[in-house]
Amino acid sequence: MNGIIFCLVALSGAAFAQKPPTNATRFFDARVAPILSKRCLGCHNEELKDGNISFLDRDSLLKGGSRGPALVPGKAEESALIRAVRQDGDLKMPPGPKLSPRQIATLTEWINRGAPWGTKLRPKR
Template sequence: MKRLLAGCFLSMAVLISWSLRSVRAQDNPGTVEFYTSKVQPVLESNCYRCHGGMNRRGGLSLQTKAGMLKGGHDGTVLVPGHPEQSLLVKLIRHEGPANDPMPMPPRKPKLSDADIALVEQWVKAGAIMPDTPTGK
């Protein structure tokens, strides 16, 4: 009976430890899990319609880091580690260049402060994301 209880306790401890590690990864902006659980849904809902899949308005795809670094007609939109230099962040804040402010997403409400903060945290932490295209 003691062995059975010890085995159950050990199994529970392992499951709890694994679960906590997974939650911590989702809360750490420097992980793929943070991107896939928090940032990617924001981009999918607000950006991929025009900048995902076969749609690349302005020559820009936001589904890969390479696409963001390459950028579109206006150059790169992502400067990992520097949200203040990233055009992506400026555009979702509605603080684009004076000559062509391009507030994003167009014809939709500005993203919530919480969603903007998630993108900023992700960029500041190095814009870690999967190597393969993400989203729908």
């Protein structure tokens, strides 16, 4: 019994130690994806692509729409997405209630970390 528990602990320890990049994936899946899917995906998906961007596709965000890149990895201040959710320019996103300061901080941190993608938001192909 003790042996089994030891093995499980050792295995999970190895899984954490081995792959630092998955921390970034986890950050996206746990903190960023829920905000995007709840507040943005309804209009920015593969069918609608409002503003010419889909939140199911990182490349589409990098390319952006008429306002330039929605996402500039490492540079939240240059990302149209952040300007939009702060609502201090002409484009105010999402339509309806503004994101909470905490959600805006999460999106800012995500982009400044290089905007790593995760497993949660994927185009259905």
